[in-house]
Amino acid sequence: MLEIDSSKGEGGGQVVRSSVALSAITGIETHLTRIRENRPTNGLSKQHCVAVNAVADMTGSEVIGNHAGSRELLFRPGNRQTSQIELDIGTAGSVSLVLQAIMLAGRNHREKLRIDVRGGTNVMWAPPVDSYQQILFPLMERMGIKARLEIKDRGFYPEGGGRVMAELDPIGDISPLVIGDLGELRGIEGICYIQHLKDRIKDDMISACVEMLDLDCPVDINIQRMSGNSKGAGLSLVAVYENGRLGSNVLTTKGHPAKQAGEDVAKDLMKEMFSGATMDVYTADQLLPYMAMANGPSEFTVSRISKHLLSQMDTLETFLDVRFGVERKGPVYNLSVTPGGGK
Numbered sequence: 001m002l003e004i005d006s007s008k009g010e011g012g013g014q015v016v017r018s019s020v021a022l023s024a025i026t027g028i029e030t031h032l033t034r035i036r037e038n039r040p041t042n043g044l045s046k047q048h049c050v051a052v053n054a055v056a057d058m059t060g061s062e063v064i065g066n067h068a069g070s071r072e073l074l075f076r077p078g079n080r081q082t083s084q085i086e087l088d089i090g091t092a093g094s095v096s097l098v099l100q101a102i103m104l105a106g107r108n109h110r111e112k113l114r115i116d117v118r119g120g121t122n123v124m125w126a127p128p129v130d131s132y133q134q135i136l137f138p139l140m141e142r143m144g145i146k147a148r149l150e151i152k153d154r155g156f157y158p159e160g161g162g163r164v165m166a167e168l169d170p171i172g173d174i175s176p177l178v179i180g181d182l183g184e185l186r187g188i189e190g191i192c193y194i195q196h197l198k199d200r201i202k203d204d205m206i207s208a209c210v211e212m213l214d215l216d217c218p219v220d221i222n223i224q225r226m227s228g229n230s231k232g233a234g235l236s237l238v239a240v241y242e243n244g245r246l247g248s249n250v251l252t253t254k255g256h257p258a259k260q261a262g263e264d265v266a267k268d269l270m271k272e273m274f275s276g277a278t279m280d281v282y283t284a285d286q287l288l289p290y291m292a293m294a295n296g297p298s299e300f301t302v303s304r305i306s307k308h309l310l311s312q313m314d315t316l317e318t319f320l321d322v323r324f325g326v327e328r329k330g331p332v333y334n335l336s337v338t339p340g341g342g343k
Helices: 013-026 046-059 095-108 129-142 199-212 258-273 281-292 307-319
Strands: 002-005 030-033 062-064 073-076 084-088 113-119 147-153 162-168 185-195 219-225 232-241 245-251 298-302 322-329 332-339
Touching (some): 013 030, 013 046, 013 073, 013 095, 095 129, 095 281, 129 185, 185 199
């Protein structure tokens, strides 16, 4: 049985989500302690519990200690494969983070995995579900992994109430992903979403964003009006290159008005584009598990090495035979992933 101190490194919910999913696909019984010990609110949140329960249910696993506030969790992997999952986080808890655990746990599924999940689609401190469509899933497809999702309703803080339907095809051999150079910039694409707010908010956000994007390339921003039971607006951008994708996103709030939000999301994207990185840190964090199980070495560069990224590497090395290499190259970090430990 693996013993994992969940307070190490980033010390948040990512260690829990990744460990439970990896336990399910490797068959290694896992005991997590000191969960979120260094966070203002210790222990598991409802969002974490939903993700753990989903992984347990879809794999026939036994879990002990999975309740809100729990600082300790025991996960005993099973051998069932359930391919239809419906769950409701019940709050504005992040749909994308719950999907992250479920999709990884579905690595060994022999049938298409269908997921119907309700919660927060666009919330603070979590990737928007749009980034999965714009960046994560296209890069996964280059690795031979086919996933799709449809946003039925948007869910914002505090009500939540968003709904997403996702599918993951059975995963066979995983191809490595090497992005040494982004190549030619083909254009910038965006999704401006708005729900139960005045149109001037999306107008101000888009116009400020386009004005700030002082780049010689096409800019195409689509508008999505949704009708869920919460209200909010935001903008998710992706710079599409010949060999890769870089993204940025923003939410409007009372303290972050539309015009400022539009300027900020454009600035963030250009900062990433001009950094020299070939992958943004958040996407790297989500792709690492699949790279660690690929049939060859992967390589890319990031503008910084976050605690999330370090924690993910540490967790993957605990469960899998994989070696990570990090080398500073001028303004960026070159990150290599070698399955089999380079043997």
